[in-house]
Amino acid sequence: MSSNGVTVSWQERAANKRQDCANKIPEEWKIPAQLLAELEAPVLDKKNDLIRGQTIRKSGILTDRELSITEDYQVVDLISALADGSLTAVEVKLAYSKRAALAQQLVACLTETMFDEAHERALFLDDLRAQGKLAGPLHGLPISIKDNFNYKGVDSTIGMICFLDDKAPEHSPLVNILLDLGAVIYVKTNVPQTMMTTDSHNNVFDRTLNPWNTTLGPGGSSGGEGALIALRGSPLGVGTDIGGSIRIPAHCCGLYGFRPSAQRIPNGGMRGCNTSGMKFVLSCAGPLSTDLNGIEKFFKSVFETRPARLDSTVLDIPWREVPVKSKLRIGVVPESSIFPLHPPVRRVLTEAVRLLEAQGHEIIQLTEEECRIVESNEIGWALFGLDQGSKKFLESTGEPPVSAMHYLMKQAGKLIGFYKQTVPDTTDLDPLHKLALLNTHRAELREAYRKIWLHHDLDICIAPPAQTTAVPHDTFGLAPYTTVTNVLDYPSCIIPFGEVGPEDANESFTLTDTQLGAEYDFENLQGAPCSIQLFTPNMRDEECLQIAKQIDECLKSKK
Structure with a gap:
């Protein structure tokens, strides 16, 4: 300039x-x-x-x-x-x-x-x-x-x-x-x-x-x-x-x-x-x-x-008051075999589920096959990749991508390149047909989740918020357990709960060649905050927030 x-x-x-x-x-x-x-x-x-x-x-x-x-x-x-x-x-x-x-x-x-x-x-x-x-x-x-x-x-x-x-x-x-x-x-x-x-x-x-x-x-x-x-x-x-x-x-x-x-x-x-x-x-x-x-x-x-x-991007839907249910049916999203959890994240999720069950809530353990975490991320990152606008903006001034961008693209490329489990390869398709195919698979995923909710009569799902707690700079990479609800367009809430503590010191964690994620270093992560994630179906924001308040009080009372 x-x-x-x-x-x-x-x-x-x-x-x-x-x-x-x-x-x-x-x-x-x-x-x-x-x-x-x-x-x-x-x-x-x-x-x-x-x-x-x-x-x-x-x-x-x-x-x-x-x-x-x-x-x-x-x-x-x-x-x-x-x-x-x-x-x-x-x-x-x-x-x-x-x-x-x-x-x-x-x-x-x-x-x-x-x-x-x-x-x-x-x-x-x-x-x-x-x-x-x-x-x-x-x-x-x-x-x-x-x-x-x-x-x-x-x-x-x-x-x-x-x-x-x-x-x-x-x-x-x-x-x-x-x-x-x-x-x-x-x-x-x-x-x-x-x-x-x-x-x-x-x-x-x-x-x-x-x-x-x-x-x-x-x-x-x-x-x-x-x-x-x-x-x-x-x-x-x-x-x-x-x-x-x-x-x-x-x-x-x-x-x-x-x-x-x-x-x-x-x-x-x-x-x-x-x-x-x-x-x-x-x-x-x-x-x-x-x-x-x-x-x-x-x-x-x-x-x-x-x-x-005032904003044409918004649907004219008023806020609803929803009743409090004394007994909830809570679906538990399991750990993905491709996106393994760090020990503190797994421990905190397990403890939260235990406390909720002890309070009389019904716990339904969902399966990895039902939740399709890998597929949802394949769809999400393939959709993100259709728009190269950010690359053009960077090139316009000559500024280089920061290191986190390189790491993220490497992880996303590995996901899309090596873990095509259910989403067909769109590499050779023109952009319009690629978008159509991805939208078709996203619609199928949303329909599958509708059936999960109906079959199990769920009020809410509890899930890991991420594979890790906060990690060293430029090593977080993908966010598989949050991206799924963006692809589904489900309201989601994070509730802080616990931290990386002494009980996590001797837990081992090793990534295999077929897994994605960050390395686990207890000494550096000790004291980092932990949390849980909750989500409900699309447009049930009021239920998500009301139940989140209920669950938060339950977890606070038992800390």
């Missing part, structure tokens, strides 16, 4: 953008050099637990009240306190802005900061409340958004050089809705290059680290959201999910994350790196937070606005 007749390399453009972002953090919010020096360096390669180590508290930058605001309040508590005046929008915005800035300095989770604009909005909201009015059900609530959401006057680079210096002319519809509901949008968060890997690393903003262990990735593609919320730099964030991009960061960072059915939450007006019109697996927007009540509040508030009026 040329600037005033001078050619500027992609490296210089990226460095300038990072410096511009750093300059927006006030000096008084900068972490003391002495504290940074206490971290094991380099942080990318040395195990630093920023959460249990209370690094943000040790910075001394947050007041006691700001620490309380960011640590002691869940979403619904914040909303209540903002509504009754015990907290002001300005002080809540300031507390979360400062904490987000601290998180950025530690784990590189942000892409854009709108601190000044958020301050003006908070002042407006406090003035409104002084008049006895509230802006809406989310009055004063700080919400972070993934970088692909457009915010007027701010870049949406999605970690790609070609989208630098291209400020959004208007907000995405969901951003407008959240503002109408009273929210304060104050930061945007980091993503992987192309938003298709599970490692949030790109050439513009560099690599987001996992605050539980800086040698591990936070997941992706909503990895900046995961890392920020785990450090309590946001009470609730909005990500997107096309193969696990909400759920994998929630899993890796010890959070709740909900992937709704596509076309229920506004997903239009966003930056993407796909070719226009080439949408074969629908992406969807959804929340990540530290509890399910906040996620429920998000959904109910957004649905109250009739979002289909």
Whole structure:
């Protein structure tokens, strides 16, 4: 790219953008050099637990009240306190802005900061409340958004050089809705290059680290959201999910994350790196937070606005209230022989099932043949591969693919190239007939799952969230246990449960030549969060969330 007749390399453009972002953090919010020096360096390669180590508290930058605001309040508590005046929008915005800035300095989770604009909005909201009015059900609530959401006057680079210096002319519809509901949008968060890997690393903003262990990735593609919320730099964030991009960061960072059915939450007006019109697996927007009540509040508030009026990507389906069932029929998705589970993931899933059965719920063990995890991933990755738009965007500026892209493509190529178990080879077909064949097999898969649900009379399924917990950077690869629900378009929820502990120390794990996955290193993974995944059929989002709350309470009571 040329600037005033001078050619500027992609490296210089990226460095300038990072410096511009750093300059927006006030000096008084900068972490003391002495504290940074206490971290094991380099942080990318040395195990630093920023959460249990209370690094943000040790910075001394947050007041006691700001620490309380960011640590002691869940979403619904914040909303209540903002509504009754015990907290002001300005002080809540300031507390979360400062904490987000601290998180950025530690784990590189942000892409854009709108601190000044958020301050003006908070002042407006406090003035409104002084008049006895509230802006809406989310009055004063700080919400972070993934970088692909457009915010007027701010870049949406999605970690790609070609989208630098291209400020959004208007907000995405969901951003407008959240503002109408009273929210304060104050930061945007980091993503992987192309938003298709599970490692949030790109050439513009560099690599987001996992605050539980800086040698591990936070997941992706909503990895900046995961890392920020785990450090309590946001009470609730909005990500997107096309193969696990909400759920994998929630899993890796010890959070709740909900992937709704596509076309229920506004997903239009966003930056993407796909070719226009080439949408074969629908992406969807959804929340990540530290509890399910906040996620429920998000959904109910957004649905109250009739979002289909503002975004043509949304179906006009209102939120339903569903009854609580005292006894659930729960299908258990088994471990795939091609995608074996790390010992802690297997142990946590087994323990969750045991606790649910002990509470009187009926457990139905599904078979590997029924669940067809490998086939669903073959279909998903074959569909993803039909669009080469991201490759063209990268080539337009000469920036190279990051290492996670190489690893992912190698894993996906091995899956499609060597594990064609039920999906016919489409290599020699023209694109139209290839798409038709893949859509036919996806329809057959969806019909098979409908029959599973009917045959077993299921209320919900419990499944592994991934093969692994968070793993070392650039080694996560595929996300087989989340991709299946994207191909099916089933709503899915991540519930944090347990961590890698001493009981996993002596468990062996070896990949064979016919298996895909990451290696298992207990010493490095010890302390990493674990979770379970729940899902229900398409458009039964309300049931999925209601049952998830029920199961979460059951697991909490028995921890």
